[in-house]
Amino acid sequence: MPIQVPKALPDRVxxxxQVRKTPFLTIDKKMVLRKLDQFQKAMPDARIFYALKANPHWRIAKMLAGRTGFEIASEEELDLLLRCRVSPQRIISSNPLKSPSFIKAAHAAGVKYFAFDSxxxxxxxxxxxPGSNVYVRLSVSNEGSxxxxxxxxxxxxAEAVELLTRASRGPLVxxxxxxxxxxxxxxxxxxxSAIEKSRLVWNAVEREGVNLxxxxxxxxxxxxxxxxxxxxDQIAAVITExxxxxxxxxxxxxxxxxxxxVGEAGILVSSVIATARRNGENxxxxxxxxxxGLMESIGGFRYSMTADRDGPVHKWVVAGPSCDSLDVISNGVELPELQIGDKVYISSAGAYTTAYASRFNGFLIPKTYFV
Ligand SMILES: Cc1ncc(COP(=O)(O)O)c(C=O)c1O
Incomplete structure (x- = not known):
C-alpha cells in the first residue's frame, strides 16, 4: 500500500x-493558470480545450476564457461559457452522443466542432x-487508467473509416x-498506441478520398x-515525439x-463528525x-488526507456522512487521533468532486472558495 505523506497546507486554506462552515473546496487560482501554462509550454503546437466537466465553476470558466478553448457536452455548459463571453469558436463538443436539443443550441450559438461514433x-x-466539422471517436485501450x-x-x-466516409456524403465536413x-x-x-491507431484510420480514409x-x-x-x-513533461514528450x-x-x-x-489546485476541507471502533477497525x-464530493473514491481513487492535529498516527477507515454503506472513502488512511470538529484536508480535489456531487440525504455540496 502506498505511503501517505501529509501535505503542507497553505495558510490561506x-x-x-477557522471561519467557514465545512465542507468546502478551495481552488488555488494561480495554480490553475500555472497548469494551463505548463500544457501550453509542453505542447506548443496543440490547441487546448479545457474539459469543463472536470470543474464547471463559473469563476474557473471566466478565468480561462480568452486563454484557452473549452470542451463541453450540454446546454448548461454551453450557456455558462456564453455567459462568460467565451467565443463559440473556442468551444468544441467531443461527447459522441449528444441530445438533439444540445446540438441545435450549440450550432445556433456558432459551435463548429462535434464528435460522433454512430x-x-x-x-x-x-x-x-449542417456544415459542422465532425470527428470520429476511435475506440482505444484504456488499460492503465x-x-x-x-x-x-x-x-x-473499419467502422471509423466507414463513418467518416458516410459523413463526407452529407452536409458535414x-x-x-x-x-x-x-x-x-x-x-x-x-x-x-492510440496515435498509431489514428494514423491507420487516417490513411484508410484518405484512400477513400476524404482528407482530414x-x-x-x-x-x-x-x-x-x-x-x-x-x-x-515525460508524458508530453512521448506524445509530442x-x-x-x-x-x-x-x-x-x-x-x-x-x-x-484543476485537480491539484483543489483542497477539500471537511470536519470530523463522528468516530467509532468497529470489528477491530477505527x-x-x-x-x-x-x-x-468524493464520488471517484468508488473507482479506487485514494486521496492524500491531512489533519490539523499532531500525534501518533492510526490507520482509519474514512467514511462520509450519509446513511449509505457505499459511502466509504478510503481504508488504511494514516491520521492522528482525532476529535469531533477537527478538520481533515483532502488534497488534489479540484476535479470531478463538486462537479459530481449530489445532495443525497440532505448533505450539502461543498461551496467553492478561490484562494
Ligand atoms: C470527451 C472528453 N474529453 C476530455 C475529458 C477530460 O478528461 P481528463 O479529465 O481525464 O483530462 C473527458 C473526461 O471525461 C471526456 O469525456
Missing amino acids: TRLA PDEVEKLSEFA RWPLAGKFGVET PCGITFHVGSQCTNEMLWV WMLNIGGGFPIEYIESIPPF TLRREFPTGVEIFVEPGRAV WLYLDVGVFN
Whole structure:
C-alpha cells in the first residue's frame, strides 16, 4: 500500500477553515493558470480545450476564457461559457452522443466542432448542425487508467473509416479523429498506441478520398494523489515525439485536459463528525463523502488526507456522512487521533468532486472558495 505523506497546507486554506462552515473546496487560482501554462509550454503546437466537466465553476470558466478553448457536452455548459463571453469558436463538443436539443443550441450559438461514433449521430448532426466539422471517436485501450472511459464510446478502425466516409456524403465536413485513453492515465504508451491507431484510420480514409486535418488526443493526463505518476513533461514528450513521427505536417492537434488543469489546485476541507471502533477497525466519519464530493473514491481513487492535529498516527477507515454503506472513502488512511470538529484536508480535489456531487440525504455540496 502506498505511503501517505501529509501535505503542507497553505495558510490561506487553514485560515478559511477557522471561519467557514465545512465542507468546502478551495481552488488555488494561480495554480490553475500555472497548469494551463505548463500544457501550453509542453505542447506548443496543440490547441487546448479545457474539459469543463472536470470543474464547471463559473469563476474557473471566466478565468480561462480568452486563454484557452473549452470542451463541453450540454446546454448548461454551453450557456455558462456564453455567459462568460467565451467565443463559440473556442468551444468544441467531443461527447459522441449528444441530445438533439444540445446540438441545435450549440450550432445556433456558432459551435463548429462535434464528435460522433454512430450512424445515428451522423444523421442528427446532418439535420441539426449542417456544415459542422465532425470527428470520429476511435475506440482505444484504456488499460492503465484509473477511470476508464472505454466501452461506452468509440468505434474500431473499419467502422471509423466507414463513418467518416458516410459523413463526407452529407452536409458535414469530416475533419478528424479523436480518442480518450481514460482518465488518470499513468501509462503514456496508451497515447502512443492510440496515435498509431489514428494514423491507420487516417490513411484508410484518405484512400477513400476524404482528407482530414485534425487529431484530437483527448484528456486523461494524471495528477498526483497518493500513487506516484510519471512526470507530466515525460508524458508530453512521448506524445509530442509520437505525433511528430506519425503526423509530421499539416495536422491540427487538439488536446482536452480536465483533471490536469484543476485537480491539484483543489483542497477539500471537511470536519470530523463522528468516530467509532468497529470489528477491530477505527472509523472516521467526515461531513464530506462519496455522494457530496468524493464520488471517484468508488473507482479506487485514494486521496492524500491531512489533519490539523499532531500525534501518533492510526490507520482509519474514512467514511462520509450519509446513511449509505457505499459511502466509504478510503481504508488504511494514516491520521492522528482525532476529535469531533477537527478538520481533515483532502488534497488534489479540484476535479470531478463538486462537479459530481449530489445532495443525497440532505448533505450539502461543498461551496467553492478561490484562494
Ligand atoms: C470527451 C472528453 N474529453 C476530455 C475529458 C477530460 O478528461 P481528463 O479529465 O481525464 O483530462 C473527458 C473526461 O471525461 C471526456 O469525456
